Amino acid sequence: MHRFAKPSVFLKFTAPILPWLSVLTVILIAAGLYFSLIGSPVDYQQGHTVRIMYIHVPAAWMGLFCYVGMAICGAMSLIWKHPLADICARATAPVGATFTALCLITGSLWGEPMWGTWWVWDARLTSMLILLFLYLGYMALVNAFDDPERGSKAGSALALVGAVNVPIVKFSVDWWNTLHQPASIVRMDGPAIDPSMQLPLALMILGFTCYYLVVLILRVRLELNERRIRALHLSGMFDEHSTPAPPTEQSYDAGHNAEAKQ
Amino acid sequence: MTGFLAILQRDLRLALRQGADSVMVVAFFIVTTTLFPFGVGPEVNILARIASGVIWVSALLAAMLSLERVFQADYEDGSLELLTLSPVSLELLILGKVLAHWLTTGLPLIIAAPLMAVMLNMDQDGFAILMIAMLLGTPALSLIGAIGAALILGARRGGVLVSLLVLPLYIPVLIFGAGAVEAALLGISATAQLQIMAAILLLTLAAAPFATAHAVRQAME
Numbered sequence: 001m002h003r004f005a006k007p008s009v010f011l012k013f014t015a016p017i018l019p020w021l022s023v024l025t026v027i028l029i030a031a032g033l034y035f036s037l038i039g040s041p042v043d044y045q046q047g048h049t050v051r052i053m054y055i056h057v058p059a060a061w062m063g064l065f066c067y068v069g070m071a072i073c074g075a076m077s078l079i080w081k082h083p084l085a086d087i088c089a090r091a092t093a094p095v096g097a098t099f100t101a102l103c104l105i106t107g108s109l110w111g112e113p114m115w116g117t118w119w120v121w122d123a124r125l126t127s128m129l130i131l132l133f134l135y136l137g138y139m140a141l142v143n144a145f146d147d148p149e150r151g152s153k154a155g156s157a158l159a160l161v162g163a164v165n166v167p168i169v170k171f172s173v174d175w176w177n178t179l180h181q182p183a184s185i186v187r188m189d190g191p192a193i194d195p196s197m198q199l200p201l202a203l204m205i206l207g208f209t210c211y212y213l214v215v216l217i218l219r220v221r222l223e224l225n226e227r228r229i230r231a232l233h234l235s236g237m238f239d240e241h242s243t244p245a246p247p248t249e250q251s252y253d254a255g256h257n258a259e260a261k262q
Numbered sequence: 263m264t265g266f267l268a269i270l271q272r273d274l275r276l277a278l279r280q281g282a283d284s285v286m287v288v289a290f291f292i293v294t295t296t297l298f299p300f301g302v303g304p305e306v307n308i309l310a311r312i313a314s315g316v317i318w319v320s321a322l323l324a325a326m327l328s329l330e331r332v333f334q335a336d337y338e339d340g341s342l343e344l345l346t347l348s349p350v351s352l353e354l355l356i357l358g359k360v361l362a363h364w365l366t367t368g369l370p371l372i373i374a375a376p377l378m379a380v381m382l383n384m385d386q387d388g389f390a391i392l393m394i395a396m397l398l399g400t401p402a403l404s405l406i407g408a409i410g411a412a413l414i415l416g417a418r419r420g421g422v423l424v425s426l427l428v429l430p431l432y433i434p435v436l437i438f439g440a441g442a443v444e445a446a447l448l449g450i451s452a453t454a455q456l457q458i459m460a461a462i463l464l465l466t467l468a469a470a471p472f473a474t475a476h477a478v479r480q481a482m483e
Contacts, residue, residue, distance in 0.1 A: 078476075126433075133430040140426050144417035153480045154413045158427060161409060161473055165430075 007224050010084060014217045021214050028207030035200035043197075050197075052110040058204040059103035062212060063131060064166055066096025070138070071163040074156030084220070086152035089159060090142055091219035095212055097135035104128060115179060123172035124180035131169060134162040265350030266358045273362030283331060284366045288374050291324040295378045306383050313382035314392065314443035318399075320378075321371050322432050325400060328367045329407040329424055332359055337415045337481065346482050353471040356478065360401075360408045360471070368400030384447075391446035391456075398459040399439045405463075405470035406431050412477035434462060 036054030043050035073089035076082055107125070108118045119125065142148075142155040173182045184193050193201070277283055298316045302308055336342040345355050375396055376389050384392075410428035414420040442455035 130430045137426040144423050157477050
């Protein structure tokens with residue numbers, strides 16, 4: 001595990017994965033969209049509105065998945081002080097927040113024709129809204145310090161404290177009587193939805209997860225490169241009279257190690 | 263234990279000698295509560311219906327606004343650094359500071375709450391439960407708030423930030439606090455809500471000092 005926490009190793013491992021993962025994401029989401037919009041039956045009660053579910057459920061799943069990922073990265077950065085875990089947590093937050101917002105928006109669009117209201121103060125909806133606030137709080141906190149290190153550490157602590165909300169979101173439909181329907185996929189006695197609807201849902205969930213991984217890799221690479229440029233600037237590499245040395249793999253770790261020592 | 267008592271005494275003395283702080287919190291609470299009749303109109307039935315929620319929300323905001331003083335002054339004059347270096351465990355010292363914060367903000371709010379309940383025409387059945395619920399809820403608010411107050415030490419625009427961090431975490435206390443009063447007003451037993459509030463208080467009492475101490479140590483690095 002710790003071997004992989006070096007930026008150069010991360011870059012080396014992700015470089016060949018990235019194109020494949022991107023292609024896989026496009027195929028999964030394209031197939032998922034085909035099956036969810038055209039290739040799946042209309043619900044006997046909801047009609048075509050059921051198709052919103054194929055975006056809504058994967059987005060909700062991603063909102064929770066990203067938060068758990070962020071909290072785990074936060075714990076890793078607090079325990080082992082890997083700067084890479086910090087970068088991963090920072091890179092995850094906006095993606096998770098977007099998925100959570102997408103989940104709330106699609107849910108609201110679905111709720112208007114089905115429940116007759118855009119919004120109810122239901123336990124599931126409210127806890128999801130709190131999840132969005134936690135993401136926003138995390139992003140605001142991480143960027144509120146002049147020293148990015150300090151921001152990441154404070155953010156990690158907040159991500160861990162906020163993790164109490166995740167089981168509340170998951171089990172809110174079991175603990176309270178909610179307008180939101182109870183779990184129908186992950187439950188003790190198997191999924192309760194028709195196989196023809198499971199296929200597009202599974203494709204979309206996998207597609208969204210792959211999309212997240214692609215964006216995560218891109219964002220982490222961007223952050224690593226930005227840090228490297230900053231480090232090179234500081235070391236006077238970009239002075240007018242000197243010619244920049246060709247980048248070496250070690251130079252990615254140089255900045256990383258300097259930060260880890262602080 | 264002596265460290266705990268010493269810090270409690272020091273913070274209480276500071277709060278009392280500076281005086282205005284506790285009064286300001288209660289004044290803020292009263293002013294916020296009085297805004298609602300202007301906003302929703304002075305109709306007695308509506309006010310009685312929303313009284314418990316209004317009192318809880320105002321108490322939440324008042325508790326939040328006073329969070330800054332838990333650590334900020336000590337952070338600025340450097341005494342927080344000495345506290346982290348002292349041989350007494352930082353968690354215990356933080357517990358003392360939180361207790362002092364609660365005694366100077368939470369307790370005055372509990373005393374002021376029935377007054378506002380009367381002004382909002384809340385039914386008398388709810389008074390006792392409201393006070394018990396606040397007795398269980400406000401310490402949890404101080405404990406959770408201390409985490410936020412410690413996290414923002416040294417941040418830009420800390421005051422606005424703390425509200426974004428702390429208010430989402432306050433929501434469970436608000437839900438069950440208002441729910442307990444609601445149940446009492448409907449003539450149902452509020453035991454379940456009060457038990458959940460006690461559980462929240464015990465959980466935060468066990469976990470929050472460690473999270474806060476961790477955040478304080480980070481701020482000192």
